[in-house]
Amino acid sequence: MITQMTDCLFDLTEQVIIVTGGGGLIGAEVCRLLDRHGADIVVADLDESRGPEIADQLDNGTFQSLDITDVDSIDTTCNVVFDKYNRIDGLVNMAYPQTDDYGKQFESVEKEDLVANLSLHLGGYYAMTKAVALRMVEQEHEGSIVNFSSIYGIQAPDFSMYDQTDMTSPVEYSIIKAGILNFTRYLASYLGQDGIRVNSVSPGGVFNDQDHRFVENYESEVPLGRMAKPTEISGAVVYLLSNAASYVTGHNLVVDGGWTIK
Ligand SMILES: NC(=O)c1ccc[n+]([C@@H]2O[C@H](COP(=O)([O-])OP(=O)(O)OC[C@H]3O[C@@H](n4cnc5c(N)ncnc54)[C@H](O)[C@@H]3O)[C@@H](O)[C@H]2O)c1
Numbered sequence: 001m002i003t004q005m006t007d008c009l010f011d012l013t014e015q016v017i018i019v020t021g022g023g024g025l026i027g028a029e030v031c032r033l034l035d036r037h038g039a040d041i042v043v044a045d046l047d048e049s050r051g052p053e054i055a056d057q058l059d060n061g062t063f064q065s066l067d068i069t070d071v072d073s074i075d076t077t078c079n080v081v082f083d084k085y086n087r088i089d090g091l092v093n094m095a096y097p098q099t100d101d102y103g104k105q106f107e108s109v110e111k112e113d114l115v116a117n118l119s120l121h122l123g124g125y126y127a128m129t130k131a132v133a134l135r136m137v138e139q140e141h142e143g144s145i146v147n148f149s150s151i152y153g154i155q156a157p158d159f160s161m162y163d164q165t166d167m168t169s170p171v172e173y174s175i176i177k178a179g180i181l182n183f184t185r186y187l188a189s190y191l192g193q194d195g196i197r198v199n200s201v202s203p204g205g206v207f208n209d210q211d212h213r214f215v216e217n218y219e220s221e222v223p224l225g226r227m228a229k230p231t232e233i234s235g236a237v238v239y240l241l242s243n244a245a246s247y248v249t250g251h252n253l254v255v256d257g258g259w260t261i262k
Helices: 025-036 050-057 071-085 111-139 171-194 212-221 234-241
Strands: 016-020 040-045 061-065 090-093 143-148 196-203 252-255
Touching (some): 016 025, 025 090, 025 234, 040 050, 090 111, 111 171, 143 171
Parallel strands (some): 016 040, 016 090
């Protein structure tokens, strides 16, 4: 833990925070930084190998198997966390559920594909957030929720990024991530009187050994001239969960190297 954290606005000591998708690329770094700021982290993930591995690396981390697309699994997670800690102070929604054939070009996406992915991803964020928010209301003290959106929830993809690659930006993703942004604002308004803050983080592209042509295309268009590192997203989450953001709600914190200013 960071030393002399007492009185620091970013101190998360004794804060119990659930991180869905905590075993993922960005999720693992979010868990690590929250841990360094003193929080008790519940790494909640469908992946039962990577999730426990991340939890084991933390000073105060436990793994909880969670499927955000299954309300029973969500209820179990909330019950387990409440039984162990008797409180939930924070939730970070970072899971990335998708159908097996997700990622098709627009022409090939059938309505059923769209609806299935909306149900898994947007529906999963809705169900998880609702369950935790209601627990936060019951416990009658402040809480904070952070939902992961994306630059593609704010603006249209630049398809020239994908020239000469087999990559694309799926239409479902834009619809889901835009929906998450206004769901966040809705909840911030609805839950403000209960002292629950709800914000979103919208990362730009994070480097993950993508096709080099995509990386070159992307980096030539982003003002900071490079893709993000996973470690560069987590500070935004610490800020939004901490007292430093005690008067911030309904905000979308864009962490994109300047991508969306153009
Ligand atoms: N990586 C990027 O470039 C980028 C950019 C913008 C936004 N984002 C967003 O950030 C978030 C995290 O992205 P990432 O790149 O770390 O993804 P990732 O695929 O590396 O990690 C996602 C995690 O979610 C877990 N998961 C999948 N389905 C689940 C379910 N049903 N229940 C619980 N857990 C489940 C996976 O096991 C995995 O550990 C996502 O919401 C993504 O849309 C990512």
